[in-house]
Amino acid sequence: MSELKKDTVAENTAEVKTKTDDDKAAKSEKTEKPKKDKKKGGFKNFLKSRKARHGSIAAAIVAIVIALVIVLNIVVSLLVGRFPNMVLDFTKESSFALENDTIDYVSHIDKDIKITVLTTEEKFEGSGAYYIQANKLLEKMESASNGKIKLNYIDLSSNPSISQKYADADWSKNSNMMIVECGDQYRVLTIDDCFEYDKDYYSQYGTYYVTSSLVEQAVVTAILNVTTEDKVVVDMITGNQEQDSSAIKTLLQNNAYQVNDVSLATGDLDEDAKFAILYAPSVDLDEGTVEKISKWLDNDGKYGRNLIFIPTENNVDTPNIDSLLNEWGMQVNPGYVYETSTDRLVSNSSPYIFTVDYTDYYTTGLKNPNIPVVTLFARSVTLSDSSVSHALLTTSTSAGIYPTDADDTWNYKNGITGENINVAAEGVKSNTDNASSKVVVFGSYSMFTSDIMSYNSFNNSGYFMNMINTLADKDNAGITIEGKSMQNAELGITDATTKNTLFVIFVIVVPVAVLITGIVMWLRRRNK
Template sequence: MQKQDKKSEKTAAPISEEKRQKKMQVRKKLKYGGIATAVTVIFVAVVVLLNVVVAQVCKRNPDAVLDLTTANLYEISDDTVDYIKNLDQDVEIAISSEESTFQSDKYYKMISETISKYQGYSDHISVTYFDTTKDPDILSKYQDLYAGDISSNQIIVTSGDRIKVYSLTDMFEIDQDKYQSYYYGYASLSDCITGFKGEQTLTTAIMNVTDSNPKSVAVITKSNGNYIFSATQANAYAVTAMENLLNDNGYDVKELDMVNDTLDAETYDIVVLPAPANDLTMDAIKKLQDFLQNDGNLGKQLIYVADYTQSVTPNLDAFLKDWNLQVDSSYVREDDNNRNQTVQIVASAGKGLIAPIVSLGDSENYGGNLANSSLPIVAPLARPIQKLPSNNGRVVYNLLQSSDTSYAYPLTQQASSGEDTTESASEESQEATEAATTETAATTSFDTDSAVRGANTVMALSQSQQSTGSDLIESDVIVLGSMAMMDYYLTQDSSYNNAEYFIGVLNSVCGKEDSIVIASKDMAATSISATQTQLVTLRTIVVFLIPLAVAAAGIVVFLRRRNR
């Protein structure tokens, strides 16, 4: 019996030891597995926490976010940053869409990222996303302030009882020719987008809704239903560009018909008269005179834009003469090639047009507050403006003028014959008119060599001032010598000062706070640039080295665990 017990003990001992080893192995696996799991959980938690912290830091400190696009699509300018940081009024930016939906589209995401930066720079800016169907109370709040209809995917900017509402297309530069194809279903919207102007639109909106002295502009585009200016593509684009420029800089713009609408001095502060192709009637002249006189209170401005496409205008000329101004029937050319610039404008049909570079005139009070005065101001096809002597108390300032080596070249009979071009011109007549811009006076016998050289004014200001006790009131007439000075391409191109100078002068004259002229960002270049060698190196690292490193690490871990 004892022998049998001893045998049992001998056979039981190895089994017990084997079980013990297995248990030890299980414990090791659990130990290392638990540690690995704990490390993984901790690592994931740290990554998530770090992500949240970085997101919050970037939200409150937009400068911490890197913009790697070549066009800096997500950056905002120093001018905007300075303005936003100094805001002293609360501004609400509302997007009529759920945030997740709004950020699912790449174009909407560009807008939302830009808006987020605005919020990061100022505690006075709040951002709200809402669904027009799920949040009717929020929609009603904004709809009560807005005369139009607010729909989904719109950007709403409010402060107090002032409101501006924008659609997607308001945030981007749109190719108008391609947009026609999109309108008829032959192209996508992305095909039409050429530039991003989200910063320009948002900054302008904030300036507009917080402006304590808003200005309203009436642009006279029609007379008795017909376009008042020569219906060329160049003129139509220039008028649109001027309206957009005014809108983008905080002016409330509305188009009027000279005959059918009322030019009310109580409603409007500024009137724009864009190059009437034919002379104005005496009734129209009286409307302008009454507007500027404002029942003796003055305080109004008229912007008159002359152009080579106009016919003879004796009534309008007499009105200008009363303001000590005269627009000659010629256009300015420049002898000195160093004072010329080849520009792309709508009228040049992509061929380029030589335009004089002009400089500031004799008034330091109207320098336009240019951020970069080294950028040129050009005056394509600009008619010279003469200052007439008079004792009527009105003072004329030469704002922009050409150099002493420039001269005035007479316009053709085509441009001064008085033929009616206010009706919709045919495509052939438009091409013929715009082709004339490259050689406007080909049919004359003018001797260029004998032409008188000297400075020619291409933008002037006439002031009528009155003293009312301790106050000084005034009305003003600003004259530009060319519609092409406000050409669509020139006002959109940040390498010219045409737009900034125009807005700067208008702000000074009408007493409006300085605006910020912001160039659009080109959508054609939005990726990170890299050489072919850099691309090959990056491909090698991503496709081969990183996977090999991960595989090697996996093999090492596997072998170490197997040998334990």
């Protein structure tokens, strides 16, 4: 029994000792502070860990991408500075892009051209958005010219002697913007040449509020002028109460023709003139003036000269002019031509404003023969002698003539003959050497006003210049460039297919691709 008691006491003592040791160990764990890992090479081990390895790779990728973007931006900036035509223009009106006609023209220039802007580039661009646009267009012209055009900026205030070199310019006004020169020939372009602006705003505040740019047209026509050495002479016959012919004059001058005003009451037509224009006289010519014109056209039997006659809308009694035209197989009739074919009408409110058809003359060389010529309140031109005359522009067979003596009982159907009516015609006389003189008659002077010829949807200026250039034996068909407005800055995307494609790409495909890529990368990292 004593042995059993001893064993029991021993067991109890062992249990107590074990519990005490456990309590001490637990207490020691609670009170003892965690020791830092003092292993050497701990940072290296961290770099070798999966966590550090993935983080380093991500950081390296980010750094490389940022570096590539910076380098790419620098390279692109240098390339754009060296090659401005690399700049893409997504504006609706292609405000910063050259017209195809301009690119084609400047790329074939064979003479050295210098364009000098009369201020610093910084000040020029600092004048507003249209000046920034102008600078970009000038840079693109320089780039497209294959080294023939040189663009530079000179501060006029620091170089006042420049006004002495170009003495023909008017330096009294502070509106000269740039000089275009080739050899000894130069042309100074003003703000009026280069921009359209609000005249009322200028008169009220004395500052220019630009509404559109004409820089491209102005510079191209200036280049055309300074590179043309022997200009064809055109005499505008004056002194007969003519209508305003400034639009035709400007068109001819822009295409490197020398235009002179000549009064036949006191002088004669120039011997070296190839053209004479009688633009909408309100009175008849006297017999002496008609005789001078006839003699000039005959040119002692050598011919080679051309008269362009455009009557006024008013039915003026002009027997002497009628006699001259009759010698060339043509007659201008009273009344107004109207059109009943609705697909010809420009305005549904007026049957006197409509498009006409070309004949086979002066269409070769037209840049776009699909664009029609429009006529307004035209008088018909009858071929009195078809052996020497032919039609140039005609109406449809649905047109008619409104007579000057029509009363309230007149019906428009009565004026329709069912035949084409001529609104422009030409008479030709030739000699045995095949040299010809020609008289061209257009039935409407309104079709050559500045408002009508400024519309690119009509071919009036293009047809007129193509006819003039053909008669002058000039290959250049003239350059007509539309002014550029920056009122609309949105992307120039109008067709539904392109819009839908861009929508799908940037709104659906790109975001979904980014989302899927992110999910895949997250799952791969989590499973490693």
